[in-house]
Each structure stands twice: as structure tokens, then as C-alpha cells.
Amino acid sequence: MTVGLEHFLVLSAVLFSIGLYGALAKRNVVVILICIEIMLNAVNIALVAFSRYGHILTGQVFAIFIMVVAAAEVAIGLAIIIAIYRSRETVDVEKTDLMKW
């Protein structure tokens, strides 16, 4: 059977929900960041699928911008993680969840 728009959107939804589970359920903050990246990739797939099946390039343009923002966010997120690791010696989310140390 031919592959239609629904296939790509379902794939995007599956990847997004896997990333969502990981971002909520894991304790290692680097893994949470990884799962956020999976979610962003899933959204990108959906946008590019719309762009291809609607014959309009807007989806791909926004996918490029999402890639840029994701790269910037990973950089800042990892910088924060390393800064926290230096002072608290841990990357466990359940140990760094106090607003005031």
C-alpha cells in the first residue's frame, strides 16, 4: 500500500509520545534533554510531511528554524547541567528539585 500523509503523522505522534514519556519519567537530566530532542524531531517530521503533501515550502522553513532553536537549547541546557553538576555533584532530577538549596 502506498504511504500517505497519515503514516508520517502517526510516526510523528509515536515518536512524540515516546519522547514525552522519557521527559517525564526519567531521573537523569541529560536523558530528559535527549527526550526533548526526540520530541522536537517528531514535530519536524510532521511539519516536513505537511510541506510535502501540501506542496508548500513553509513546513520546511519552519523545520529549519526549529532545528536552529533546538541546537541553541541543547547548548544552553547542557551548560546549565554542567554548572549544576559542578556545584551539586549530581545530575539526578529528584535531588535538584528544590527552589532554595
Place this chain on the structure above:
Amino acid sequence: MVVLQQFQDWLANYIPSWLAYLIPLFVAFVVLTVFILLMVMVFIYLERRGVGRFQIRRGPNRAGPFGILQPVADTIKVLIKEDIVPTSADRWVHLLAPIVVFVPALVIFAVIPFAPTAIVADLNIGILYIVAISSLGVIGIFMAGWGSGNKYAAVSAMRSVAQMVSYEIPLVLSIAGVLIIAGSLSMRAIVEAQNVPFFLLQPLGFLIFFLAATAEIQRSPFDLAEAESEIVAGYNIEYSGIKFALFYLAEYTHAFAVCAIVTALFLGGWNGPGLPSAIWFMIRVLLVFGVLLWLRSTLPRFRVDQLMAFAWKGLFPLAVINLFITAGEMIAFPEFPRWLLFVNIPIAAILIVLWSGFFRPAGEAVSFERYGRGVGKGLALTFRHLFRPPITVQYPEERLTPAPRFRGNMLVWDEEACIACRACARACPVSIIDIETKKAEKGLTVEKLEIDFGRCLFCGLCVEACPKEALFMSRDYELASYKRGQLVVTKEQFIAAEKRPSAYGYPEREAEMPPQTLLAPPKEKS
């Protein structure tokens, strides 16, 4: 039209179309891989002989005539070595790392234009594909460093990754300058747009690309992360056997790829009269590789902080300025006329001179004397070395003469002068001389003489103790034998030996000794 497509179209007459699409691809892949591996062998051979010539020596010439079987010997040696995986290593990561390093280097060749009709895949985003694929090798290096379970490997892998990632930026920016002029990302279109080779129109871009690419493939002078004398050979320290062979192959394949990319982007690819295009391409590739060898045999290695400073404070701003200038020229003169090369070359020279004024490695300013003229003089010297006859001594056919007072192995025993007084046996501090004497008609003679040279200190006390000048040090320096028992020399062997006494302990005999050539190079006609 590309040869591959012609093959596919021809084959589609006989077999179903999807098979006609796949079989030529498979054939192209096999042909390309075999060609690359052969060229890598040639490059390994050229590197060892070429670097030798730059260093006034011959390079390997024992395996096969002129040493052409040396890469084959290296390959066989490295393949039959035992494959050791450390216990603390992550087995799967350790296994997959060499593959993840080798495959991107191989896959780059799919878009290299060897000739107008000899490209495997003329992608319209060819150069972007190359940049993306070369950033994949970084993951393999990480896997190698982490998967070895060795902290030196991990530190070296991180240094290596930091180096590769830092030098990617000037690389891509200098490519962007070429793309502005060529107007397309496709490799074939870039080569076809070069009526004037781009290294004349983009001299600064060419220099930056060449240096950044040398750093990407981690060759001297940027081979800090993996040189044998640095951090114990780096991330491939725990690799042996065929996995190490893959790393080694990956390094040379990547070097070949970089030479091919430099040729296609800056040197005009396959343009040239007379010879077939692919031959021109390979000539230029070998020329670029020759320059890489030249740099390797001349320049000392960068230190890691100098390396990073050079990328971020030296190459990166120059690449950005080059991009600005090229873009400005493109807007002002959209056809990019040829006379711009007379504008760009002085601008490049001025920028380099100005920028090195800002650059301070290790706190001292970049002086033209040291980094400009100095590097130039070094390069000129190694280039002149190419034309000098090599000073290699083909041992063991040719042997050099040691100094007159050399304390070599194997004493020389003059049987006539010896009076069997056993002074030498008493003088020896390690008691290796075993003498038994018997009465003869005038005094004593030696019946049994055994000296164990496995324990000899070459102190010369026995020579100095002999009252009758019957014992000499010899001028030989080869002591190796297959069994330790053979190191014990008997009286018959002393009598039968070829006597080459040295003048140690007998300074009056120095004048009649042949002049030394062992530690001083033979005088040549220069």
C-alpha cells in the same frame, strides 16, 4: 551524462527496472571501494618513501623492489595480530567504533567528481553532503575513546573531538566563499565553473581550507591526539588487529578524500589539456598529498591550547572576513571577472599580516621572522632535501666504521703474545673470564679460555690489566645471537675470529685505525 546512468539505462532493456537500478550501483560501489583501497595503499607507500626523501633518507626498500610491497606487508602484519578487547571495555561500542570511523571516510567518495562522467552520485547538494558526512566520524572517535574503558583513550578522544569540531567552522566558511562564486552546491558544477582555478580567486579561502582540512584529518602538524609520542597514541590505544587496520585505513582514506576535495574545489578538478580528465585529477590529488607530506616532515606539532587558539582566534575570524569580502565582490561584480584575483591576493596577504599582529601564541607576538621567514626557510630546506642523495646505509650489506677507541664486544686475543698470567681473569669485575692453564716448555699456555659475553660490561679492565698487550677490545658492535649459549666464546673461536682490534687502552695505535663513520655521517660532495 554520467557513466552510471548510462549503464543503468542500458541494463533496463534486459531486466526489470528496479534491478537495473540496483545492480549498477552495486558494481559502482565495488569498483569505487577497490579503487580507494588501492589508492590508499599507494598513499601509504608514497608517505613512507616521500617523508623519507624529505628527511634525506630512503624509506622502506626491503619488501619488494623499491619497497612497493611494504603496504602489503603492513596490512598482513596488522591483520594477523591478536584482537584484544580489554575487560573494562564496552564490547559492542568497542567493536563498532572503527566501523563508524571508517564508513564516513569511504562514503564521501560517492560525490567526488573524478571526471565529467565519472561520479557515482551527482547530488545537487554535493558539498553539503561532504561536510555533513565528515562530521560523522566524530561520533566514531567518541565511541572509540569511551568504549576502550581507558581514561587516556577517553581524554584523547575528547581532545580529538574538540579539535575536529573546532576546525569544521573555518572549513565550512571557506567553502562558502567558493560556493558564492560557483553558484551551486553540486561538485560537478563547482569544477565546471572553474575557468580560473579558485585558489587564485580565493587565496585566503584556499589557505584556510587547506589548514582546516589538515586539522580535520588529524595529520601533522595537527596530529596531537593520535601521534605515538603524545598521550600514548590516543583513542586507538586499545585497538589491535583488524580494528586498528580500520582506523589506519580510515586515516588515509580521509586524507585521500581531503586531497580530492581540495582538487575539486580549488585547483580546477579535471580541467587540463591533453591527458584524460581523470589523470589530471589524480595528478592534482597526488600533488596536494605531496604538500601534505612536505608539511608533515617539516613542521613541529601544535600543542593543544595552541591548536584551539589557532582555530578560534586565527582561522575563524579570517574565514568570516574572507566570506564578507567575497560576498561584497559578488554583489559589486556579479560575473566575478578574472582581474579580481589581482585584488584578492594582496588583500589575503595584508589580512594575514595584520591578523597575525593580533595573535599571541604563548604570550609572545607572532613575529614575521619566526613564523613567516622561519617556516618558509624550514619548508625550503626540506624541499632541497628532495634533491640530495639519501644518506641511508644499507645495513647489513654496508657497515660503518666506529671510532678508533670504540669499546665494542668480543675481545680480540692475540694468542702468540699471551703468557697465560690470568691477570685479565682477576681484573674482571663480573668474573666472566674462565682460564685454565697448563705447563709448556717456556712458562704457561692457555688450555681452556671461555668468556661469557652475555654478562660482559665492556669496562675494558681486562684489556688494561694485560701486561703483554695480548687482549684488545674489538671494533665490532653486533652481539645478537639466537641462544644465550652462543654468547659464550671459546678459545678456538677467539683464534679463528676475524680480528678487528680497536685502539682502546693503546692510544699509540690510534693513528693506524681507519677513520670513524659510525656516529658521524659520511662526508658527501655538496
Place this chain on the structure above:
Amino acid sequence: METGLTIAFWVLAVVSVASALAVVLLRDVFRAALFLVLCFFTVAGIYITLSADFLAVAQILIYVGAVAVLIIFAIMLTREAQRGSPSGRFRLPAFVLAVGFLITMVLVVTGTDWHVIKGIPNEPTTSSLAQTLFNEDGGYVLPFEIAAALLLAALIGAIVLVREK
């Protein structure tokens, strides 16, 4: 052509979902990061099946070449790999939420009548993207410049955050 596309899509979809699951379920953080690299790769392949050639190569360049390297650096610098990536307190609620979200999305997607335009866009996207971005009547130049400023801010911010005093 159609069957090739179908086979490619199914293979890539299965591998990407499997590697995403491996990322979430594995205990060893480094291997989870390597499976993330595989996931990025397969997403690039999916872009190719969607005729987005520039985006596929950009995905490899940005995600595999930079983001994955950053993540692996962070893993190597925060040496809690021995503890790995255990599951947190909210395992069950997160699972319920994710499954619920998935079911909702699948029902929405399969139930909507998409007005799909037939045919495959066959032109290379690089020049079309460039023309869309830098169109004469504005295009997306302003978001482009803002993205550049954002990257600069992220760069400076990351350096300031990680600097040793």
C-alpha cells in the same frame, strides 16, 4: 518507485521507533546517546522519503554532527554513568499520559480528511528554500536574523555559564 518508497519508509519508521524506545528504556546513558544518534539518522532518512533533501543533510550536520556530540560530551563530563538513567517517580502517570496522547493523536490523524495534493514535488529544495526565505517582499528574513541573534545569545550564555571563576 512507489514500492521502494514504501519499503524505505517502513524500515526507517521501525528503526526510528525502536531506537527511540531504546533511548528511553536503556539504563546505560552512553548507549542511550548512541541510539539517539541512530534515531537522528533514521529521521534524516525519513526526510529523504519526503523529498526534503536539504533538510536531510542539514539534520545530519546539525543533529548528528553537533547536538549529539554536545550530549555525549555532557555525558562524559557528568560521570554518573555508573548510576545510569533510572526511572523516576512518575513512571506510571507518564506512561498513562503518553499512551493517552498517542491514542488521541492517532484518532485525530486518521479521522481527519486531509486535502492532499497528488504527485511528488520533484525539484531540489535548496534554491526554492532560499527563495522562500529571502523573498523580495520580506519572506522570512526577520525570523532568520532573530535566529542568528538567538544563536549568538546561546553561545555567549553557554560560555558564561560554564566558565570557571
